[in-house]
Amino acid sequence: MEKEFVVIGLGRFGGSIVRELNKLDIDVMAIDSDEARVNEYADIATHAVIADSTDETVLKSLGIRNFDHVVVAIGDNIQASILTTLILKDLGVAKVTAKAQNDYHAKVLDKIGADTVIHPERDMGRRLAHKLSNSSIMDYLELADEHSIVEIIAGPKLEGMSLLDLDLRANYGLNIIAIKRNGHITVSPDPGEYIQRGDILIVIGHDNDLGRFESKLEDN
Template identity: 55%
Template sequence: MKQSFAIIGLGRFGASVCTTLVETGQEVLAIDRDEDRVNEYMDIATHAVVANAEDEMALRSLGLRNFDHVIIAIGEDIQASILVTLMAKEMGVKRVTAKAQNLYHAKVLEKVGADHVVHPERDMGERVAHHLISKNILDYLELSEEYSIAEIRIENHKFVDRTLLELNLRQRFGLNVVAIKREGVKLIVSPSADEMVRLNDTLFVIGETVDVERFDEIMN
């Protein structure tokens, strides 16, 4: 379903989010105080506006409260990030996602009302590290302090040519298989229990981080 997004801050993170949302057909308003940055995304975002996000009247005039989701991607200015997050929530924005520079910044963002806080540099570092130390983990994303989702390639023959029911990953490892990627086949979403696992299949598994890591160790 098409949604409306406002992105405040067109640094590397904000620009990447903007481009990805537009590519998926969403309506995107891009906001930055730097005119050159805004001009770069004039033909990419649905609308691109030069504005000082710390000016409450400017945000209100843009109708920020009418957007389904506001992403606050302000870079190094922690004070501005916190202020804009607070103003967005006070205006009645339904959902606010804010970028944090560090743990302290994240805690403050949560206290002033951010619905979701992201740590792009930390999260990317974790994903790269897991990819480097494991030949089977193709991608990794921490969903919370306890839970993760990972793409794990199946190369261990003990798990090949057996159904998900036979493998019983939920009982044995506490993991749920939410999708299977197989070469030459459309992504299998919510696979049935009788779906056969093939060599070099990629399983999208979700579960507690310790269980994801334990399963990866067995794959190795």
């Protein structure tokens, strides 16, 4: 069966989730206390509802516990975000993803049971900083516990080297998990694979080790 989603908070972040789910032909209920915002998504979401998500009775009446995944995308009211998340978990919602405004907000969301806590503005800032600071970096995705995945485009320094020659695991504690080449992806590439200019290396590892490798690529 297809999953059903709820997005609470229809600012730029929550609204973008609703739009993308709609493009994927996935059922989504959109909730906000602002009538104008709800009207904006009336023709996009499967259901668009004006409601106060901090009112447990209202959420119960919407059958919120029957949905597979609820995204709390409230961006301008930390108290409402926390209370909404708490109510959702108390009502037995299986999966709750909540947007955090800052580290303190994230800690509270985590402690009250949010299954996933995201920092969209902070994460986007970090991704942009990595791309701006190093011309070899195409994309950067932060994982948990100070580990990340980075897409690195192979330039002259890497061209012609085999993965065995590069030996990122021994030299930097990193692992190349895939190579993108001419629109094709090779997962767990052979150590004897030679790197071609323009290859995109998908590398995973600790942030400090990734930083050392990125610096090496920028040297000289």
